[in-house]
Amino acid sequence: MTDLAAGLEQTLRRVVDPETGRDLIAMGMIYEARIAGTCAHVTMTTTTRGCPLTEMLRLGVEAALLAMAGIETAEVRLTWDPAWTPERMEPLSL
C-alpha cells in the first residue's frame, strides 16, 4: 500500500458514525475510495436513506479528505445502490 492509500484509509477511519461510535469503514459505509493525482474520490452510503445526517456526513468526509497532505480536491458521492445492510459492518473486535 502506498503512503497515500494508507493515509486515505487512516483519514476515513477517523470519521466516526455518531450513532454507533464506529468509523465509516468499520460501519461498511465506504463503498469505494481511491486517489488519482491530487484528487480523492470516495463513494459512500448512509445506514438509512433520508437520514437527516446524510449531507453532513458527506461534507465531513470531504473536509477530512481535503485536510490530507497532498490532496487538493475531494469528490464524495453518496449512493444507496446497493443499500446499506447491517451485514456490511466489520465484526466487533473483542
Place this chain on the structure above:
Amino acid sequence: MMALVLSLLLALATGIGPEDFDRPEALAIVHLFALGWLAQVMLGALVQFVPVLAARPLAFSRLALPALLTSSFGTLALAGGFLSLDGYDIARPFFLLGPVALGLSFAMLAVMILSTLITRQTLRLPEVRMVIVALAGLAGLWLSGAAMVSTLTGSRLAVDISQALPLHMLFGIGGFLTFAACGVSYKLFAMFLLAPEAASWQRRAVFALAALMAGLMMTGLVMLAGAGSVAPLLIGVCGISLAGCALYLDDVRRLWRARRRPTPELNMSCSRVALAFLALSVLLLPFAIWQGGALARASVFAALVGWLSTLTLAQMIRITAFLTWIQIFAPLIGRRKVPVVQSLTHPRRAGPALTIWSLSAGIGTLSLATGFHAGFRLALCGLLIAATQILCELVAIRCLSHLAPPERPARLPPLILPSLMNPPHSAENQI
C-alpha cells in the same frame, strides 16, 4: 410535554378516581392528555419522520408552525369546552371552536405528510401505507368527535353517543395513534437495533389488517348517520386487533433477534415494556367491548399511558439527543473529534424515571380494572414524578449537561428544538 405534566397535575388536583371517568373534568383531562400530549407528539414525529421514510424533504414545511399553534388552541378550547357540560356556560362557544381549530390543524398536517409521502416508489412500502391508514384514522377520529360535540351542544346534527363513543375511542387509540406508532416504529426500531429492514410477510399482513380495520370503522361512521347498531362491526374490529397485534409483535421480535447492536439502549428496552402494554390493552379489548365499565377504562389507560406514552417518552429522550447532536456537532464531522450521540444522555437518570412511569402505568391499569381509588391516585403521583424527571432530563440533554466540559460548546443551543422554526444553523463558530 407541558400538556402531559399539566394533565397529570389537573387529574391529581381535581381528585379524579376510577369511578369519575364520565365527569366533564375527566373528559377535559383525557383530551388534554390524548390531544395535547400524544396526538401532538405523534403528528410532530410524523412530520420529522416522513422525510426519512420517503427519502425526500418535507413538503409545505411552512405549515408546521401554524398547525402546531392551531392544534394547541383547539385542544385547550375543546378541553375548556367540556367544562360547559358541567354548567359553565361561558365555555360553550369554545366547545364548538375546539373541533374547528383541530380540524384545520389536522388538515394542514395531512397536506404536509401526504404530499411528502405519496410517490410511486414509496407507496409500495407497507410502513408508508400504514401511516396513510393512520391519517384516515385521524379523519375518523375527528368526524366522530365533532359529531359528538355537535350532539352535546344541542345542534341539529346529532348522533347516538353510546354508539359513537366506542368507535371514537377505537379511532383515536387504534386507528390513529397505534397505527401511526406501528408505521414509524418499524423503521425506528430497525435503526436503533441495527437490524435488517426487509419487509416481512408479517408486516404486509399487519398493514392489510390495519386497512381492513379502518374500513370497518369508517363503515361504522356511516352507520352512525343512519342510526344503525355498530355492535357487529366492533366484534370484527376486536378480532382484527388481536390478530394484527400478534403479527406486529412477532415482526418486532424478529427485528430484535436479528439486531447487530449487542446491548440494546435504554430507549429500546423501555419500548419492550411499552409493547407489553400494547398486548395487555388489546387482550382487554374483548372484555372492554362486551362489558364496558372498569375493564374498558383499564384497556384505554393501558393503551394511552402504558403503550403509547411509554414508547413516546423512551424514544423522545433518544431522539432529542440525536437532534441536539446534529445541531451542535454535525457541522464538525471530519474536522475534529466529536462525541457520540449517547454521551448527551444519562441512562442512569432516564432509566429510573422510565421505570417509575411504567410501574405507575401498571398500577393505574390494575386500579382501574378493580376500581381501587387509592391505587389509582398513587399511580397518578408516580406518573407525575416520572414525567417531571423526564422533562428535567430533556432540558439537561438540550443544555448538554452530561457532556464533559471540554466537549461542550461555548454557546448552548436554544432550549426548544428549532426544527419547526428554522433550519439547523451552523455551529462551527460556536465551539
